[in-house]
Amino acid sequence: MEFRSTPIPGVAVVVPRRFEDERGFFAETFQAERFAEAGLPRQFVQFNVARSKQGVLRGLHYQYPHPQGKLVTCQTGRIYDVAVDLRRRSPTYGKWFALEMSDDNGLQLYVPEGCAHGYVALSETADVTYAVTALYEPKGQLGVAWDDPAIGIPWPVTTPVLAEKDRRWPRLAELDSPFSI
DSSP states (O other), X not given: OEEEEOXXXXXXXXXXXXXXXXXXXXXXXXXXXXXXXXXXXXXXXXXXXXEEETTBEEEEEEEOSSOOOEEEEEEESEEEEEEEEOOTTSTTTTOEEEEEEETTTOOEEEEOTTEEEEEEEOSSEEEEEEEESSOOOGGGEEEOOTTOTTTOOOOSOSSOBOOHHHHSOOOGGGOOOOOOO
16 A cells, blocks of 8 residues: 655645556455554544536535545546645645546545545446545534636636536635634
């Protein structure tokens, strides 16, 4: 298992080692001691799965007052996955990091507390799993506009399929972020 840092502090790309043969592959996607050595959480309290059709964009979400760290994996299909730093005193506040994740490349993304997360499905369908560090609270789900020009994410779709709530999140300039470092 390899851990790659990104330009945003705390956001990490996790590269599980795959053992492949004619039957398929085996990969260890989480190991508490290795995560702890890399400075990542060693405990997750909830696991979620979302299936999305091509063009569905989910995000950019975060949770407060009980923020979540997320370990995101694309189990089937292909996604463009994004983390945005919302920690006011961070040197990378308002900056984003993105990567393409798929069942072929096996990459995972750890998104820490204080960052928003979102993705768009690039394949016909995509199954995404999230291991999270805090329980989901519907009243605590918040977000920031996916298409905010101040953030400037180059999404690989022009007219995504959005949930109604994802159409109404505030822009970064209107957001009173509850996070600091």
